[in-house]
Amino acid sequence: MALLEIDDVSVRFGGLVALRDVTFEVEEGQFISIIGPNGAGKTTLFNAIAGVIRPTSGRIRFRGREVQGSRPSHMSHVGIRRTFQVARPFASMTVRENVRIAAAGRAVLHSARSLGLRARSRTLGERVDELLQTTGLTPEAGRRASELNIGGLRRLEIARALASEPTVLLLDEPAAGIGVDGLRPLTDLIRGVHHRGLTVLLVEHYVGLALSLSDRVIVLDEGTMIAQGTPEQVRNDERVITAYLGRAGRTAKGEQAGSASGGFVQPDEPGAPR
Amino acid sequence: MSYLIVVGVTIVIYAILTVSLNIVVGYVGQPNLAQSAFFGIGAYFAAVFSTRYHVSFWWTIPLAFITAGAAGLLLGAISLRLREDFLAITTIGLNFVVVAVFQYVPFFGGAMGIYAIPLPSIAGHQFGNTTFLVVGLVMLAFVMVASKYLEHTWFGASLMAIRDDETAASSIGVPVASYKVVAFALSTAFAGMAGSLYAPFLSAVTPTSFGFTESVVILAMLIFGGLGTIRGAVLGALILGALPEAFRFISNYRLLTFGVILLLMLRFQPVGLVGDESVLVKLTRRSVATLQRQRRRSREPDPPSAAV
Numbered sequence: 185m186a187l188l189e190i191d192d193v194s195v196r197f198g199g200l201v202a203l204r205d206v207t208f209e210v211e212e213g214q215f216i217s218i219i220g221p222n223g224a225g226k227t228t229l230f231n232a233i234a235g236v237i238r239p240t241s242g243r244i245r246f247r248g249r250e251v252q253g254s255r256p257s258h259m260s261h262v263g264i265r266r267t268f269q270v271a272r273p274f275a276s277m278t279v280r281e282n283v284r285i286a287a288a289g290r291a292v293l294h295s296a297r298s299l300g301l302r303a304r305s306r307t308l309g310e311r312v313d314e315l316l317q318t319t320g321l322t323p324e325a326g327r328r329a330s331e332l333n334i335g336g337l338r339r340l341e342i343a344r345a346l347a348s349e350p351t352v353l354l355l356d357e358p359a360a361g362i363g364v365d366g367l368r369p370l371t372d373l374i375r376g377v378h379h380r381g382l383t384v385l386l387v388e389h390y391v392g393l394a395l396s397l398s399d400r401v402i403v404l405d406e407g408t409m410i411a412q413g414t415p416e417q418v419r420n421d422e423r424v425i426t427a428y429l430g431r432a433g434r435t436a437k438g439e440q441a442g443s444a445s446g447g448f449v450q451p452d453e454p455g456a457p458r
Numbered sequence: 459m460s461y462l463i464v465v466g467v468t469i470v471i472y473a474i475l476t477v478s479l480n481i482v483v484g485y486v487g488q489p490n491l492a493q494s495a496f497f498g499i500g501a502y503f504a505a506v507f508s509t510r511y512h513v514s515f516w517w518t519i520p521l522a523f524i525t526a527g528a529a530g531l532l533l534g535a536i537s538l539r540l541r542e543d544f545l546a547i548t549t550i551g552l553n554f555v556v557v558a559v560f561q562y563v564p565f566f567g568g569a570m571g572i573y574a575i576p577l578p579s580i581a582g583h584q585f586g587n588t589t590f591l592v593v594g595l596v597m598l599a600f601v602m603v604a605s606k607y608l609e610h611t612w613f614g615a616s617l618m619a620i621r622d623d624e625t626a627a628s629s630i631g632v633p634v635a636s637y638k639v640v641a642f643a644l645s646t647a648f649a650g651m652a653g654s655l656y657a658p659f660l661s662a663v664t665p666t667s668f669g670f671t672e673s674v675v676i677l678a679m680l681i682f683g684g685l686g687t688i689r690g691a692v693l694g695a696l697i698l699g700a701l702p703e704a705f706r707f708i709s710n711y712r713l714l715t716f717g718v719i720l721l722l723m724l725r726f727q728p729v730g731l732v733g734d735e736s737v738l739v740k741l742t743r744r745s746v747a748t749l750q751r752q753r754r755r756s757r758e759p760d761p762p763s764a765a766v
Contacts, residue, residue, distance in 0.1 A: 234629065236625070256628040256629050257628045257632060265629065265630070266629055268625070273622070276621070276734075277615075277618065277619070277622065285615050288616075288631075290631055292612050298611065298616065300611060302615060344630060
């Protein structure tokens, strides 16, 4: 049985179909990227999995249990945690406090223990320190989250999502806006997280990054899944190239072969204004 | 002297209301323009039970706490799902509804209200104004300690997470909806407790004492002092509570003066007089740091370069 099953999921906003009959499975420990042009429905898919929106139809199963339409806090408790495309720090708290509260988890937040004093949980302190270390946030631990730069905010998003040891990590454009310099450490961080056994779903605008990290790639276009497979398969898929580049892309394809991204044109470099 | 004590009791009651309101508005960031209604619910239940059923003052305190808290729980559960701007309007409506209930339900004595509320007594002695002041200060201390404690719990931290970013809070597992309601109930329960002191202190309660304008006054005090901080809540109640007593002309134009003060405050110091990051707090922090540095330097015989 797959860890996470997306079964015929559709999302409609009034007349707009944001997702149409999307079906795929995620095995434990896999790294899956979801790519597609702007407005393809990538974030909508994440929001459906994270419980932010209820699918208009279809089912989402986690460990065999139907979870579609559950609240975000519930999805977080069953072990699906996410980051946000636009960083959403708890601005009035320090970086450490941000991670700390995320580490509290269900055992604390859904019981009378939430009325216990924070200072008493030492074990949590160690885990928080370790997380700050892995994400490279230790030097900024005492600063207010609102003072972080964009790279720091991106890492805080990841640290916070990892804090309660989730099973599935949903990364929504973690590279958005960080620039080429920040890309290498970020890639290493994400790879490291995955190697520790986490199942990762990545939505990424920067296709090169997505392809280099994933076991499997899912391509969305206008709400429909147009391709899925290994990075190699997707890279050479006719429909994918058309979706990204339009008709002209077919002729351009040959010229792009052998470039850094392995023949695939990157529609959007990190750090580029959008 | 006696007059000063009466003013003191009024200010202390306002302070309990601002500190309790701070839990919802300051920590959770949800507007509440009905705090005076919950204050009224506490006062009315205390009044009804002490006049009609001869319940002692000491028992009316938990009674007022529970009834106002229960009302907060119920009304909060209904309204807290709304977005902030709609919630503000809804709480205004709530305040009017509660006052109307006081006015038209015979149980609450109608437009006349309830009067001849007996003076409480302690160890056989009837309360004087000083006793009211002491009991009020004890209540205020209780609410302040409870708030301070709350700030340091996971629950309190979750409330602030909700204030900072509701979506992010729910993504890390904070049960946003229920935490909001619990915080609201706690805040209204404390306001109700203040009501149990107010009723015997004035010896009468009338519907008009708990109107919407009183809610605005309480909120103004809190914003003036500094949202989100206990010291700000107390200082706001102290200054804006004392102003009308110190200057007669302000008393006549109380709402006008408060309005102007609030506008000036929001323009020049939106975090309030002693809120975090306010000019006063920053100055204090800086001078404390300077003092400590000087003290350290005077203790150490070495030149400062060695210390660095």
